[in-house]
Amino acid sequence: MTDHLDIAAAAAGFSIDANPSHAPGPFPNRAGSLDDAMMRAAADEITGWAGYAPTPLHDLPEIAERLGVARVVFKDEAARFGLGSFKALGGAYAVAQLARQAEAAGGSITDVTVATATDGNHGRSVSWGASRAGCKAKIYIHAHVSKAREEAMAAFGADVVRINGNYEASLAACKEDAAAHGWQIVSDTSWPGYTEVPLTVMAGYTLMAREALDQLGGKTPSHAFLPVGVGGLAAGLIAPLWQAAGADLGKMISVESHMSACMRDSLVAGAPTLVDITEETLMAGLSCGEVSTLAWEIMKPTVSHCITIGDDAVAPLMRWFHRRTPSIEAGECSTSGLAACLAAHADPAAWKQLGFGKDSVILLAGTEGATDPEFYQRIIEAA
Ligand SMILES: Cc1ncc(COP(=O)(O)O)c(C=O)c1O
Structure with missing residues (x-):
């Protein structure tokens, strides 16, 4: 069964860059950004909606053992309000x-x-x-x-x-x-002059990280792999972790398709940078060519590294989840963090650069379940 993981580890499209602006400092708690009041208001309201339940945080012990780290946890959004993804929150x-x-x-x-x-x-x-x-x-x-x-x-x-x-x-x-x-x-994305609504959307997403923090007993992970389309989800995950850890925030690692790496290009350039998408990744939710300006503000100082991946790991990892962890239904985007992690592990220089050790606790974001059920079935049944 490890062949699925081996295929993913060797998949083409992997790259890693350090963010030259990385310097988290204390959580700014700035009005007009994701401040404590906004995050609290979103949590108070959404947890009161009919059908609300925290989504599970699954341990992946087979992956932790393979990587030689303490824990790998997977925040599984497949069941969020029956909509299949974390987007239900925003x-x-x-x-x-x-x-x-x-x-x-x-x-x-x-x-x-x-x-x-x-x-x-x-x-x-x-x-x-x-x-x-x-x-x-x-x-x-x-x-x-x-x-x-x-x-x-x-x-x-x-x-x-x-x-x-x-x-x-x-x-x-x-x-x-x-x-x-x-x-x-x-x-779900912001641009100059349009920030109020996308800020509210991101405030909704922060509930996912607040729940994960609770499920981790208040301890922040040493590493988080953050799938990025426009960056709203990643920023929404970072804000509560940053608030909890301050300047000790762990390594926040953005994960994008190499076909749409707008956050990587922006962080490396030090300014929002457009990507002209000429080929669509299978991870449809990650196929965005322009970062959200609000997400950018949060991610510029907090993201430590940017990883890109290709599509070759998507199907093997969807199958791996299906066979090895039947309680997890992992859609296309949900494979991205694990794909990045396995590819980084297969590259000794990258693994060292990311500072992994036996005490590391890795947070993966399972952002969607079978949001396209036909596609999901086709992939799962194919091998
Ligand atoms: C399942 C899934 N994962 C991740 C993302 C990325 O989120 P964002 O565009 O906020 O960066 C999306 C966005 O649509 C998505 O649908």
Whole structure:
């Protein structure tokens, strides 16, 4: 069975870079960023929603033994609110806030339309949030988003618009139509002048790390592998860990596809840097060419290293999880942290650079389950 791990360890596309700006310092707790008040408010509200339960933190002892570290833990978001990914925490929370604001302003929620561009998971959260709040949703998807993901959003009553282009093209179309019709954009990425909603989205994500910290008995991990699309999830995971550990924050390691390494390119350049995506990774949620400016602010001082991976590890690791840890349903993006970890372990210089030892505790983010069930089944049954 270890052949799946060996294949993943040898997969092409691995690279590692140190972040030249790495210098965490104390947690800034700055208003307008992910401060304590925002994180608390998100946790208080979301933990009160019907169906809330903390997602499991699974130990992966076979991996810990292979790597020679104390623990490898996998925060498994597959069951989050029945939506299949951590995204359930963000978009839906932002929609709930917007609905509350509309009500407070004396408006009718049924007049509110929320709009977003998505690879699938964020759109599902926004669609679900809109159906919970009683407002309308317009969801923009790009050419490569699967039919199954499209249908999952439409099932919540959202109007799903497919754009002939990549993620950036769907975002441009969403922005243009929202401006023309007075819709509220609920994006999971931020840009200059548009920060309030994505900050709320990221505040929702922080609950994932707060739960993990509880499950680790309040101890912060020595290493966290953070899957990055625009960086919202990674920043949402870092903030509570940074708050808990301060300047002793462990190694925060960004993980991207080498086909869309916008965070790596930005950190290495010292400024947000665009990537023109010419090939789509199988890890659809990671296929983003531009970092979120809010995430960037948090990640610039805190990320220690940037790792890229290719797609060759995705299927073997999905199968490894399925066979060896049947209680974990790991979708495409959920393999990314383990893929990065195994590839780094196979490269002695990288392993040393990352400072691993027998006491290391590694946090992996299982960001999605079978969010595209047909794809998941096909991969699982193939070998
Ligand atoms: C399953 C999954 N993992 C990770 C990510 C990356 O999150 P972010 O774009 O906030 O960096 C996404 C984003 O869509 C996702 O859907």
